[in-house]
Amino acid sequence: MKQKKENTTEKLKIGLYGISGCAGCLLTVIYEDCFTEINELVDIKAFPLIKEDNYKGPLDYCFIEGTVCFDEDIITLKKLRKRSKYIVALGACSHVGGVPSMKNFLNKDKVMRFVYPKYNHLKSTNPTPINKHIKVDYYLPQCPPSKKEILEFVQAITSNRPFRLTEDPVCFECRKKGNPCLLNQGQLCLGPITRGGCDALCPTNDTICYGCRGPCPDANIHAFKELLKEKGYTQKELVAKMQTFAGLQFKEFEEEKSTWLEK
Amino acid sequence: MQKIIKINSLNEFLTNLIKDYTVIAPVKERTTKFKAILDPKQIYLDKITKIPLKKFFLPEEELLLAFKENKITEVRPKTKPTIIFGARKCDLNAINVLDKVMKDPNYMHRRKNTILIGMYCTHPDKYCFCESMELINFYDLFFYPYNGHYYISIGSKKGEALVKHLPSAKKEITLKFKNTKKIKNKDIAADYQNTIWETDANKCLSCSACTVVCPTCNCFDIKDKSLINKKQGRRTRSSASCQLKSFSRVAGGKAFRDSRLSRFKHFVYHKIVYFKNRHKIYMCVGCGRCLRACPTHIDWTKTINILSKTKKIQKK
Ligand code: SF4
Ligand code: SF4
Numbered sequence: 001m002k003q004k005k006e007n008t009t010e011k012l013k014i015g016l017y018g019i020s021g022c023a024g025c026l027l028t029v030i031y032e033d034c035f036t037e038i039n040e041l042v043d044i045k046a047f048p049l050i051k052e053d054n055y056k057g058p059l060d061y062c063f064i065e066g067t068v069c070f071d072e073d074i075i076t077l078k079k080l081r082k083r084s085k086y087i088v089a090l091g092a093c094s095h096v097g098g099v100p101s102m103k104n105f106l107n108k109d110k111v112m113r114f115v116y117p118k119y120n121h122l123k124s125t126n127p128t129p130i131n132k133h134i135k136v137d138y139y140l141p142q143c144p145p146s147k148k149e150i151l152e153f154v155q156a157i158t159s160n161r162p163f164r165l166t167e168d169p170v171c172f173e174c175r176k177k178g179n180p181c182l183l184n185q186g187q188l189c190l191g192p193i194t195r196g197g198c199d200a201l202c203p204t205n206d207t208i209c210y211g212c213r214g215p216c217p218d219a220n221i222h223a224f225k226e227l228l229k230e231k232g233y234t235q236k237e238l239v240a241k242m243q244t245f246a247g248l249q250f251k252e253f254e255e256e257k258s259t260w261l262e263k
Numbered sequence: 264m265q266k267i268i269k270i271n272s273l274n275e276f277l278t279n280l281i282k283d284y285t286v287i288a289p290v291k292e293r294t295t296k297f298k299a300i301l302d303p304k305q306i307y308l309d310k311i312t313k314i315p316l317k318k319f320f321l322p323e324e325e326l327l328l329a330f331k332e333n334k335i336t337e338v339r340p341k342t343k344p345t346i347i348f349g350a351r352k353c354d355l356n357a358i359n360v361l362d363k364v365m366k367d368p369n370y371m372h373r374r375k376n377t378i379l380i381g382m383y384c385t386h387p388d389k390y391c392f393c394e395s396m397e398l399i400n401f402y403d404l405f406f407y408p409y410n411g412h413y414y415i416s417i418g419s420k421k422g423e424a425l426v427k428h429l430p431s432a433k434k435e436i437t438l439k440f441k442n443t444k445k446i447k448n449k450d451i452a453a454d455y456q457n458t459i460w461e462t463d464a465n466k467c468l469s470c471s472a473c474t475v476v477c478p479t480c481n482c483f484d485i486k487d488k489s490l491i492n493k494k495q496g497r498r499t500r501s502s503a504s505c506q507l508k509s510f511s512r513v514a515g516g517k518a519f520r521d522s523r524l525s526r527f528k529h530f531v532y533h534k535i536v537y538f539k540n541r542h543k544i545y546m547c548v549g550c551g552r553c554l555r556a557c558p559t560h561i562d563w564t565k566t567i568n569i570l571s572k573t574k575k576i577q578k579k
């Protein structure tokens with residue numbers, strides 16, 4: 001009994017928080033496949049989604065889900081940053097802006113009216129990923145993030161192994177699986193310009209890749225755009241597709257302003 | 264001396280083989296590939312398979328060894344004697360290429376356990392250029408369809424044993440291959456610095472499709488994974504691709520083949536120059552899979568032909 005207690009004190013202190021988001025990423029963590037092992041490896045000190053009593057002290061790793069959509073989100077982020085040694089962006093919203101970030105490319109007020117026709121007191125802002133406001137140490141991409149990758153991350157931090165995202169595009173995993181290529185069939189699949197690591201989940205299920213893991217560090221977006229033009233797609237169609245999840249990052253990537261990619 | 268069998272007796276011949284062997288043949292499912300069949304009716308010979316035959320000899324995520332506590336077990340494949348039926352001349356020559364470089368026990372086990380039966384292809388498509396690649400006869404048996412019969416060439420004792428009950432053919436029938444596509448001059452060693460390659464490389468998405476579908480690309484990555492308690496773990500092998508930056512990434516983070524251009528040229532030069540210098544045969548067997556799969560329709564064989572054209576003009 002005594003021994004057990006000593007072990008617990010050595011475990012890394014983890015917090016799992018969400019800002020504006022759908023809670024889907026946090027929910028992914030508590031799936032049976034990975035939660036049992038995560039719970040054994042680390043000490044989950046704070047997890048407001050599933051815990052009533054939450055520790056308020058310093059954390060080793062703090063996982064954050066969601067996009068920055070309100071000023072309150074920034075306040076929450078800054079507080080979490082101060083409390084934590086490492087910040088982990090959990091899921092596409094936190095990593096690249098996710099679906100809400102689409103609004104950056106649309107008429108803000110129109111979008112707000114469309115979603116909330118009645119509420120006049122709301123202030124519509126430009127949703128941004130968390131690294132626009134605080135320093136982020138690790139990213140766990142995808143919408144929702146992959147259980148396998150979350151577990152691998154926790155295994156890595158608890159055994160002092162480095163954690164790296166793959167730098168290969170989705171196509172590599174997709175081709176290795178022997179999937180018929182959707183792009184070659186004329187569909188607008190973003191696989192060649194998107195970072196892999198998802199086991200080509202969408203194309204394997206006959207759905208195009210929407211780029212939810214953000215740009216692949218080696219993406220040849222210029223050639224990709226030329227190709228789709230040849231295939232008869234308009235610039236607007238292509239850009240709209242790229243803006244589904246990671247429009248901001250694709251844009252920065254093309255303007256070569258992106259600093260977060262080599263992480 | 265060739266053996267002969269009626270075309271409509273082929274299914275019976277194969278059904279008998281299926282009783283004693285695992286028979287792998289081209290099939291059409293979500294995609295076209297080689298797969299173990301239970302009924303000869305599954306066989307699909309109309310078009311070249313999208314997925315190459317190498318997947319049978321070099322499976323993805325192949326388990327090589329596993330350890331538990333202090334005990335290490337090397338994992339060896341357990342394959343029943345296998346017959347590959349319906350491989351094309353290019354598919355068979357690709358195995359010849361793999362034989363030159365793959366020497367590990369798992370590969371050797373599968374190779375030794377396998378009988379290769381080839382089939383003449385009546386429908387080469389506009390991407391096929393096998394005739395340009397100096398292919399050899401590499402098979403245990405090879406079938407030529409002619410006048411309602413298959414004329415079967417015998418390439419080995421193993422093959423002979425399978426057809427000894429069949430009658431001998433009165434005349435020898437071998438058919439020519441009918442490619443429309445050709446590589447004219449494969450002597451490109453001096454053109455490495457030619458800027459012509461940039462046009463192709465600028466179009467390249469570095470998607471890896473060409474290397475994954477190529478029947479002779481054999482580079483692999485070995486991954487060790489241990490459970491968190493470090494008491495159990497496994498080592499697997501899966502394919503790698505020279506078109507990806509990660510391929511040449513070393514400790515410390517440097518990638519030696521950083522530019523898309525150098526990666527693209529490496530593919531072409533390995534297939535046409537480097538391998539030939541070392542092993543006396545081309546690494547490319549002219550199956551055209553890389554050209555069919557490339558999403559941006561890069562055709563490096565055309566580029567080579569442009570090179571030889573410009574050279575001729577220079578000579579004049
Ligand atoms: S389906 Fe999409 S991800 Fe798969 S190979 Fe084609 S372009 Fe790449
Ligand atoms: S390089 Fe292309 S044509 Fe040559 S063997 Fe490979 S896939 Fe076939």
Ligand code: SF4
Binds near residue numbers: 471473559
């Ligand atoms: S298939 Fe085409 S685009 Fe993809 S890596 Fe090969 S040459 Fe480049």
